[in-house]
Amino acid sequence: xxxxxxxxxxxxxxxxxxxxxxxxxxxxxxxxxxxxxxxxxxxxxxxxxxxxxxxxxxxxxxxxxxxxxxxxxxxxxxxxxxxxxxxxxxxxxxxxxxxxxxxxxxxxxxxxxxxxxxxxxxxxxxxxxxxxxxxxxxxxxxxxxxxxxxxxxxxxxxxxxxxxxxxxxxxxxxxxxxxxxxxxxxxxxxxxxxxxxxxxxxxxxxxxxxxxxxxxxxxxxxxxxxxxxxxxxxxxxxxxxxxxxxxxxxxxxxxxxxxxxxxxxxxxxxxxxxxxxxxxxxxxxxxxxxxxxxxxxxxxxxxxxxxxxxxxxxxxxxxxxxxxxxxxxxxxxxxxxxxxxxxxxxxxxxxxxxxxxxxxxxxxxxxxxxxxxxxxxxxxxxxxxxxxxxxxxxxxxxxxxxxxxxxxxxxxxxxxxxxxxxxxxxxxxxxxxxxxxxxxxxxxxxxxxxxxxxxxxxxxxxxxxxxxxxxxxxxxxxxxxxxxxxxx
Amino acid sequence: xxxxxxxxxxxxxxxxxxxxxxxxxxxxxxxxxxxxxxxxxxxxxxxxxxxxxxxxxxxxxxxxxxxxxxxxxxxxxxxxxxxxxxxxxxxxxxxxxxxxxxxxxxxxxxxxxxxxxxxxxxxxxxxxxxxxxxxxxxxxxxxxxxxxxxxxxxxxxxxxxxxxxx
Numbered sequence: 001x002x003x004x005x006x007x008x009x010x011x012x013x014x015x016x017x018x019x020x021x022x023x024x025x026x027x028x029x030x031x032x033x034x035x036x037x038x039x040x041x042x043x044x045x046x047x048x049x050x051x052x053x054x055x056x057x058x059x060x061x062x063x064x065x066x067x068x069x070x071x072x073x074x075x076x077x078x079x080x081x082x083x084x085x086x087x088x089x090x091x092x093x094x095x096x097x098x099x100x101x102x103x104x105x106x107x108x109x110x111x112x113x114x115x116x117x118x119x120x121x122x123x124x125x126x127x128x129x130x131x132x133x134x135x136x137x138x139x140x141x142x143x144x145x146x147x148x149x150x151x152x153x154x155x156x157x158x159x160x161x162x163x164x165x166x167x168x169x170x171x172x173x174x175x176x177x178x179x180x181x182x183x184x185x186x187x188x189x190x191x192x193x194x195x196x197x198x199x200x201x202x203x204x205x206x207x208x209x210x211x212x213x214x215x216x217x218x219x220x221x222x223x224x225x226x227x228x229x230x231x232x233x234x235x236x237x238x239x240x241x242x243x244x245x246x247x248x249x250x251x252x253x254x255x256x257x258x259x260x261x262x263x264x265x266x267x268x269x270x271x272x273x274x275x276x277x278x279x280x281x282x283x284x285x286x287x288x289x290x291x292x293x294x295x296x297x298x299x300x301x302x303x304x305x306x307x308x309x310x311x312x313x314x315x316x317x318x319x320x321x322x323x324x325x326x327x328x329x330x331x332x333x334x335x336x337x338x339x340x341x342x343x344x345x346x347x348x349x350x351x352x353x354x355x356x357x358x359x360x361x362x363x364x365x366x367x368x369x370x371x372x373x374x375x376x377x378x379x380x381x382x383x384x385x386x387x388x389x390x391x392x393x394x395x396x397x398x399x400x401x402x403x404x405x406x407x408x409x410x411x412x413x414x415x416x417x418x419x420x421x422x423x424x425x426x427x428x429x430x431x432x433x434x435x436x437x438x439x440x441x442x443x444x445x446x447x448x449x450x451x452x453x454x455x456x457x458x459x460x461x462x463x464x465x466x467x468x469x470x471x472x473x474x475x476x477x478x479x480x481x482x483x484x485x486x487x488x
Numbered sequence: 489x490x491x492x493x494x495x496x497x498x499x500x501x502x503x504x505x506x507x508x509x510x511x512x513x514x515x516x517x518x519x520x521x522x523x524x525x526x527x528x529x530x531x532x533x534x535x536x537x538x539x540x541x542x543x544x545x546x547x548x549x550x551x552x553x554x555x556x557x558x559x560x561x562x563x564x565x566x567x568x569x570x571x572x573x574x575x576x577x578x579x580x581x582x583x584x585x586x587x588x589x590x591x592x593x594x595x596x597x598x599x600x601x602x603x604x605x606x607x608x609x610x611x612x613x614x615x616x617x618x619x620x621x622x623x624x625x626x627x628x629x630x631x632x633x634x635x636x637x638x639x640x641x642x643x644x645x646x647x648x649x650x651x652x653x654x
Contacts, residue, residue, distance in 0.1 A: 125523045159594055166543045173544050181501025186510045193517050196540030203539055211606055212597035216531030221524070226536075228520030232513030239509055262579075284559070285579055293583050297590045304591065304624065319620040320595040327611035335610075342609045458611060 067176035077171045080280035081287050083268030084248035085257075087275060089291060090165040091245050095238060097158045098198075102234075104151035105227055108387060111136045111144050111471050116417060117433035120474075122220030129228055138441040141394075141468035145385040148471070149309030152389025155205050156305045160297035162198060164290070171274055187240075190233045197230025209388040210322055244273065262286045308390040311383075323390035331451035332459050334392045335384060337472050340457040343430075345478055349423040354462050356446075357481040360409030369462045373448060375400045380443035386472040397466045399447035402439045402482075409484040415439040416485040420465055420476045429473040438467045439484075446479060551589075555582065580636045584628035591621060 067073045114121035115133045123129075137143065179185045201223065208219045215222055252268070265283035270276045285293075307318030318324030323335050340350075356372055358365045379398045385391035406415035417436050424430035438444055444467040448455065455461040460477025467475060496504055525532050562577045597603050598617040606614040 123523070125526065127519070127523075129520060129523075156594060160590055163543060163547070163590075167548060170544060170548060182499075183501030183506055186507070186514075187502075190510055190513060192537075192540050193513075195544075196536045199539035199542060200536050203535075206594060207597065210595070210597040210603060211609060212603050216528040216535055218527075221527070222532065222535075225520045225524035229517045229524060229536075232516035236509050236513045240506065284576070285582070289579060289583075293586055296583065297587050300587050300591065300624075300628075301594060304595075304620075319624060320591060320598065320617055322598060322606075322610070323612070325612050325616065338609055339611050342605065 067174075071171075071174040072176040074171060074274065074277065075279040076174075078277050078279055078281040080267045080277065080283045081265060081285065081290055082168055082171070083276045084244065084271060084273045085252045085268055086287055086290065087165065087168040087273075088245040088248040089254075090161055090168060090294070091241065092249065093161050094158065094165060095242070095245070097154055097161070098234060101151055101154055101158070102227060102231055104147045104154075105223070106132060107147045108144075108151060108471070109224060110134060111147070111469070112474065113433070113435050116435055117419070119419075119431050120433055122218060122428065123224045126224070129224075135435055135437055136469065138438055138444070138468040138470075141382050141443065142385075143469040144471055145309070145383050145391040148385055148387060148389055149306075149391060152205070152209055153302065153306050153309055155202060157298045157302050159202060159206075159301065160294045162202065164294045166195065169275065171277075175274060190236050193229055193233035194237050197226060197233060200226045201230055248273075257287050257291075260286055260288060262289060311391060311393040321390070322388065323386075327458075331453035332456035334395060334459075335386075335390060336458045337384070337386055337388075338427075340478070343424045343427050345423060345457065350457060350461055350478055354423075354480065356463060356479065358405050358409050359481065359483040360406075360411060360485055363408075363410045365408060369448070372400060372446070372463060376404060377448075378442070378445060380445055380466065380468070382443060382466050382468050384472050384475065385469075391472075396451050397445055397447040398449045399445040399463065399466075401442060402434070402444040402446060402465075402467075403442070405446060405482055406439055406484045409482070411484055419481075419483040419486060420479055421481040421483075422476050423478045423480045429476070432465075432474045432476055434465070434467060434470075434474070438470065441468060443468050446482070547593075558582070558585075577636070580632045584625070584632040587628050588621075588625040591624065595621070 070076060109123075109130075110133050112120050112122070113133075113136055114123070114126070115130060118124060179188065204215050204219060204222050204226065207213070207215060208223070213219070262283050262285055265286040267280045268276050270278065303317065304320040304324075305318055306321075307314040307316065308321040308323040315324060315326065326333055327336055354369060356367045356369075358367065377398050378401050379396060381394040381396050383392050383394050402418065403415040406418065415436055416439065418434050418439050419431065420434060421431045422429075434444075445465075446463050447460075447466045448463050450459060455464060460479070463479045464477040465475045465479060500507060524536075558581055559578055562581065592599060595617065598606070598614070599621045601614060601618070603614065606612065
């Protein structure tokens with residue numbers, strides 16, 4: 001491929017004025033931030049054209065099997081630090097990070113108990129993709145805080161690594177000829193699913209946590225099925241690339257690289273991966289510098305994001321994350337997923353006319369708020385954790401145990417599942433079904449008060465569900481009816 | 489036995505294992521993809537393909553051109569090109585610039601106030617993010633300037649003793 005540079009229709013940079021100028025300007029550095037002069041590579045093209053290369057000549061070159069001028073020529077890509085070792089370092093980070101994201105994502109889906117009832121399932125067409133579903137536990141109470149906090153924060157932190165990885169393999173996108181064999185063709189198709197799937201997942205996830213719903217459909221549908229489209233291509237990719245990655249990582253010592261400054265930075269030896277530039281520009285950044293820049297990007301993203309999942313005094317450090325500030329002060333001054341106003345709750349819905357209906361087979365009680373307050377009250381310290389990744393520290397809730405309400409509805413022993421309905425109008429989460437293990441847990445409450453005060457309207461006044469380790473949207477607010485022993 | 493795979497390899501371009509694994513992944517992708525594309529089929533397909541290309545064909549050319557422009561603008565320490573081997577000032581701009589733009593790319597809907605319902609939904613003030621981003625950007629460049637100052641002073645000190653010896 002390097003021989004390409006000596007083809008008559010694409011002379012290597014010759015000492016003509018324009019070339020020199022471009023060369024001086026283009027020394028590519030590298031690092032994801034810096035796009036080392038790829039554009040620069042277009043020089044031969046311009047020269048070729050200057051040399052009165054006709055369209056016919058170019059066509060001939062194409063037909064002869066050589067790459068046309070431009071990015072398909074290896075010499076177009078000039079970063080001296082691009083190479084299999086650097087790519088493999090980014091690849092290794094993603095190899096660890098992406099499976100963690102996939103697993104925590106699957107756990108989040110399981111946490112909704114979608115197999116329990118249709119109202120719990122945002123992706124009812126899932127078929128076999130729900131093969132792994134299990135009863136979501138209530139212990140530890142911070143389980144969903146942890147899994148979803150990791151899922152979202154890790155996703156944010158991996159963005160620069162993913163971009164750097166894509167930067168590092170850009171010559172492969174333009175490899176020539178575009179298709180070498182059937183195997184190469186299917187591999188490229190697989191890469192479309194890999195790269196498209198990865199970015200589709202990152203983009204929909206990042207937009208969703210910022211409530212920027214511009215994607216074409218339900219977030220749950222897109223993110224869940226998108227993940228499955230992606231993961232097959234990911235497994236194929238790692239199966240065939242991990243050996244290459246291991247070889248590349250062994251080819252250089254990390255410690256040595258971390259001691260090599262820009263002046264001493266030289267390209268990796270050319271190899272079959274086609275990543276090493278045959279025409280490298282002088283280094284403007286070392287591999288250490290490139291890794292450090294990407295690492296700094298991840299670190300800063302972590303610093304301005306993680307606080308929303310840790311809470312307490314660290315929440316304020318989440319300067320750019322959606323839930324980095326407190327909505328207010330006092331007992332009800334903690335994070336709100338959706339305010340009463342945003343889901344159309346009217347004052348009359350939750351005023352003195354509000355009633356709680358508790359149903360079981362052949363049983364129905366209708367209670368005023370005073371009557372609910374007169375039932376035995378219990379306390380539980382539990383967090384709120386949202387699918388968007390943010391969560392709160394434990395809040396001190398008090399109210400009636402769900403299993404006491406189950407007993408009232410005719411289930412004095414083992415509590416069954418319960419269908420919970422809110423006064424919310426429309427919306428995806430106006431009702432939900434909680435599993436028997438969730439109802440049975442002594443910390444699961446129909447809460448009336450929090451942190452020593454009545455619930456505020458935004459936190460679900462007059463009464464809301466709070467269940468340990470439950471995804472936030474299943475801790476239904478403004479509850480008006482509980483139907484025990486009957487999945488929706 | 490060994491002949492069959494090698495003949496296969498010549499025609500297909502890789503091992504049978506490669507073909508089987510890829511077909512397996514395609515079947516899974518199709519199974520999930522049918523469900524993914526249900527509804528707004530064209531919209532989702534466009535988003536998926538655009539996602540595959542957005543970095544390589546949009547972001548990469550953009551940041552490459554920006555970086556080259558920077559290299560043209562910034563002289564090296566020796567007065568030559570900023571891209572002279574060994575660096576120059578370029579990385580003192582690149583690194584904070586990269587981090588700042590990265591924050592913008594990740595959190596742009598909030599920073600640029602693209603989310604009209606944010607306050608109504610969460611009860612949180614929507615106007616804080618732009619200010620935070622600008623202050624973080626200022627801090628990043630200030631930190632970089634400090635690093636440059638330290639490195640310049642250090643370089644000057646190293647030069648002085650040598651000059652005296654002469």
